[in-house]
Amino acid sequence: MAREATKGRKAVTxxxxxxxxxxxxxxxxxxxxxxxxxxxxxxxPHPSFLFFDWTFENYRTVNERSDYFVHFANxxxxxxxxxxxxxxxxxxxxWSMAFVPGKRTKDLLMWMLSTxxxxxxxxxxxxxxxxxxxxxxxxxxxxxxxLTLVNLPIIVxxxxxxxxxxxxxxxxxxxxxxxxxxxxxxxxxxPMAVPGIASTLLLNIILAWNESFWTLNLTAANAAPLxxxxxxxxxxxxxxxAKLSAASTMAIAPILILGWFSQKQLVxxxxxxxxx
Amino acid sequence: MATQASxxxxxxxxxxxxxxxxxxxxVPLAMTIYFSFLRYNLLxxxxxxxxxxxxxxxFFTDPAFWPALVNTLTLVIGVLVITVVGxxxxxxxxxxxxxxxxxxxxxxxxxxxxxxxxxxxxxxxMLMNPVNGLFAAMARGLGLPPYDFFAxxxxxxxxLIVAWQWLPFATLxxxxxxxxxxxxxxxxxxxxxxxxxxxxxxxxxxxxxxxxTVVVLIQTIFLLSVFAxxxxxxxxxxGTASTTLTFLVYVQSMLQFxxxxxxxxxxxxxxxxxxxxxxxMRMIGKNLET
Numbered sequence: 414m415a416r417e418a419t420k421g422r423k424a425v426t427x428x429x430x431x432x433x434x435x436x437x438x439x440x441x442x443x444x445x446x447x448x449x450x451x452x453x454x455x456x457x458p459h460p461s462f463l464f465f466d467w468t469f470e471n472y473r474t475v476n477e478r479s480d481y482f483v484h485f486a487n488x489x490x491x492x493x494x495x496x497x498x499x500x501x502x503x504x505x506x507x508w509s510m511a512f513v514p515g516k517r518t519k520d521l522l523m524w525m526l527s528t529x530x531x532x533x534x535x536x537x538x539x540x541x542x543x544x545x546x547x548x549x550x551x552x553x554x555x556x557x558x559x560l561t562l563v564n565l566p567i568i569v570x571x572x573x574x575x576x577x578x579x580x581x582x583x584x585x586x587x588x589x590x591x592x593x594x595x596x597x598x599x600x601x602x603x604p605m606a607v608p609g610i611a612s613t614l615l616l617n618i619i620l621a622w623n624e625s626f627w628t629l630n631l632t633a634a635n636a637a638p639l640x641x642x643x644x645x646x647x648x649x650x651x652x653x654x655a656k657l658s659a660a661s662t663m664a665i666a667p668i669l670i671l672g673w674f675s676q677k678q679l680v681x682x683x684x685x686x687x688x689x
Numbered sequence: 690m691a692t693q694a695s696x697x698x699x700x701x702x703x704x705x706x707x708x709x710x711x712x713x714x715x716v717p718l719a720m721t722i723y724f725s726f727l728r729y730n731l732l733x734x735x736x737x738x739x740x741x742x743x744x745x746x747x748f749f750t751d752p753a754f755w756p757a758l759v760n761t762l763t764l765v766i767g768v769l770v771i772t773v774v775g776x777x778x779x780x781x782x783x784x785x786x787x788x789x790x791x792x793x794x795x796x797x798x799x800x801x802x803x804x805x806x807x808x809x810x811x812x813x814x815m816l817m818n819p820v821n822g823l824f825a826a827m828a829r830g831l832g833l834p835p836y837d838f839f840a841x842x843x844x845x846x847x848x849l850i851v852a853w854q855w856l857p858f859a860t861l862x863x864x865x866x867x868x869x870x871x872x873x874x875x876x877x878x879x880x881x882x883x884x885x886x887x888x889x890x891x892x893x894x895x896x897x898x899x900x901x902t903v904v905v906l907i908q909t910i911f912l913l914s915v916f917a918x919x920x921x922x923x924x925x926x927x928g929t930a931s932t933t934l935t936f937l938v939y940v941q942s943m944l945q946f947x948x949x950x951x952x953x954x955x956x957x958x959x960x961x962x963x964x965x966x967x968x969x970m971r972m973i974g975k976n977l978e979t
Contacts, residue, residue: 419786423787423788426785426787427787427788430782430787430793431789431793433779434792434793434796437797437799437800437853437856438796438800440808440811441803443811444811444815456821458826460823460826505705506705506706506707509698509700509702509703512699513695513696513698513699521703525706525707526970528710528713530910530966531714531718531959532914532935532958532959532962533914534914534916534938535955535956535958535959535962536718536955537939537951537955538720538942538948538952538955539716539717539724540717541943542720562710562713565710565713594695594698619802622804625917626914630939639804640804640806643804643810644806644917644920644921647806647921654814654815654821657811657814661807661810665802668802668804669799669802669803671802672802673795673799676794676798676861
């Protein structure tokens, strides 16, 4: 009897949760569906959900017209480049703070986080001018440097919280056995830290991929990533819903898939370990 | 124990990150402060001169300043209320046993992964467009006149879009916190005859308080600098109806090329964000102890 009741309750919960989940997901689903419609079908006053003539035409048009792959390459280069550069700078720093903490380590961590609090718009003009004067405006290198610095505090923090969980005795044992500092980091610490480093990498790629303030303001044509490619669709141009949908789908698909795999790390990274 | 050698090595390994972040913080900030005291327009090169506090005076007396400040606060508070209330409700719901929980969670998280310019464009064109949008089609189906979201309620429309983007974040964090809720305590309270609402109010909410604080403070930092959503949808208009401080500074420095004025606005934005940041640091600092 009681079992029946819980089963009924579970069914209701399932129904409500799926309903709400689908409503929240709907704009994305609708975009993906529209990307397979013809332009005329896309603005049909009586829109249909599944029963229309599916076409891949839009993907071809978008590709031909606006060099999707150039922007995709820029986005990938910037996201990967800034993440790897950030990891190279952050891994030694996080190692040092986790295993050789000083009196001021906590203050240092706090200060690093505080640089993240500075609103980008407050320093837009000088960064723009510095980039312009050093010839880094509208280059991948320029954006890689800026996004590395923007996300560095998050990378350091995430790695720090992961490294903290590695027992220090193991490192000491390695040291007893005569391991040098570099081999200690390379052969003892790194293998144990791989899961932590991997999730830091994932989260940071997501953040860099979607970053829209610096990428929109520091690029024009050459280094424009997908954020700028999509923003170029912001002025209406006749019938363009299906093309817009195709472009949007292509821009978000890689990161959606990546993000679904790293849900847990997202929480951890974004709250700096304050919620477990 | 850490030896002297490893301590020195630690300092060395720490220094690149510290030096880079320090430069990244101090150089642009110093330049912005300096510019904010200059009469400096990129369209009139070579005419820079000391302006004292003029730029700050102009910024505060700009007819767009007060609307921008009010809009910024409305946007932040509006999105916070929607995401926290919605996030708590969703977290409680998703914490219940159900079939396909993993899939529902994936559906709910998705908006957070969509880049801001894409979600803004999708909402603007495909959902909220008064002629061709899906909402207009639904309104017609119900026999109602279509609603022109961005003309009649620009700020509310942007709040809706931004809330949609951040609801997953709030839900995810609160759901994670829900999972550490003491089930035995809940069951004990149920045995003692405590109702669902009593348990929610006296056990669930206090347990979630820390997570709610984290959500509020972290979102506030990001919401203060919402940019792409405004640029793509309303461009701050009509008039100044959806101009925020961030957007106002962008218009002044990048579109009107008034570096001095834009810098003064930037400093005001930095001060505002720092007031918020102080609270965040205190709280995360406290959590770091435990």
